[in-house]
Amino acid sequence: MTAPIRVLICDDQTLIRTGLATIIDAQPDLEVVGECGDGRAAVELAQRLKPDMVVMDVRMPVLDGIEATRLLAGAGVADPVKVLVVTTFNLDEYVYEALRAGASGFLLKDAPPAQLLHGIRTVATGAALLAPEVTRKLVGRYASRIRPTEDTPDNVALTPRELEVLRLIADGQSNSEIAATLVISQETVKTYVSRILTKLDLRDRVQAVVYAYRNGLVT
Template sequence: MIRTVVADDHPLVRAGLVTLLGTEPDIEVVGTAADGEEAVEVARRLRPDVVCMDIRMPRLDGIAATRALAGPDVEDPIPVLVLTTFEIDEYLFGALEAGASGFQLKDADPAVLVRAVRSVAAGNGTLDDTLTKRVVGEVLSRRRIQPVTAARGTDLLTARELDIVLLLAQGMSNEEIAEALVLEVSTVKSHLARILPKLGVRSRLQAAVWAYQNRIVDLPT
C-alpha cells in the first residue's frame, strides 16, 4: 500500500486529490495539510511514501517544505511529488533544487496523476511530458544543479552506468532500460543505486537533469 499525504491550500483541490487517490486499491491517503508548515509536520509524523505538494501555500511555500522533507541535508528524505499549474515559474525550479522527486500538472488526466504517485513511490521519479523541455531548458540556462562536472562524472561512471544514464535522461523506466540493454530489472536498479551517489544526486530526476546540464545528452527539440 502506497501511503500518501496531500498538501494543498485550496480545499476543493485538496479534497479532489484525496478522493482521486483514495479510490485506488493500492493507495491510501493517510494525511492532509493546508499549508507548508503543516505539510512538514504531518509528513515527518506519518512518514508517508509520497507527499503530493502544492507549490504556492501560506506560512511555508512548497519549495521550503520540500527542502525540509527531501533536501540534501535531510538524512532520511521523504519523496515529494510537486503538483503545479501550467505556468512554469521560479517556484518549480526551486523545488527541483530542493529535492523534489517529480513534477506533475494539476490538470493532467486523473490516471496520469495516479501513475505519477506510483512512480515516485517506487523510486522512479516522474516529470510531466509537457514540462520536460521547459524544465530541462531552464535548468540548462541556469546551470545551478552541478554536483559533479561532466568530465568527472563520466570518469566516475562505468560504460554500462553511462548507458543507463543516457536512457534515463530519455525518460525510460527501469523496465524499458532493462529491455533496451538486455538486462534484468534488478540489475538496472542495482546500477542506479550506485550511480546516484556517484553523481551526488538523490533521485532519478536529478540524475537526468545532470545529464542534460552537463551536455551528456542534448536537449530534445
C-alpha cells in the same frame, strides 16, 4: 495484504484538497493520512505522521512548496519523504526549483484522476514521474540558470560508457531509446542507469538530468 501507500496532501485550496483526498481514498492501495494548507504544516505533519509520500502544491502561504520539499526530501535530510509536486502551470519555473529541491516529479492540477493515481504509485515506488519528453523540455528551458558546481564529472568514477548513458538520459531519452542509440539491450541500459545513480549518489533520473546540466554534460 500489502499495506496501502500512505499519502499526505498539502494544498492551500480546500476544494483541491478535498477532491484529491476523495480520489485517493477511493483506491484500496492508497490512504490519505493527513491534509494541510501550507508548507510549514506539511513538514510538521510529515514528521509526525510518517507518510510514504506527499502530494505538494507549489504556491502556498507561510512556507511554499519548494522550501517544504527541500526540508522533506532535500540533500542531507536524514529520513527523506518522497514528494510529488502539483502545479497549475505547465513547466512552471517553480516546479523546476522543486525538482532541484528533491521532488520526484510533478503533475498538472488538471490531470485526469487516473494520471494522478499513476503518479502517486510511481513516485511511491521510488521512481521518477517525469516522462522523457517532459524532462527534456523542463530542464532544457531552465538549463541556462543552472550554475556549474565543483563536483565536475572529472571528480567521479564514471566510465566513458556511463557518461554516454548519462548524457542520453539528460537529453530525455527513455531506456528503450538509449538501447537503440547505443545498440545494447534495455537490461544493460538499466544496469548502467543503476550504476550511475549509485556512483553519483542520486535518487532518480530527475536528479541525474539536473546533475548532467549542472556539470556541463549537456548544452
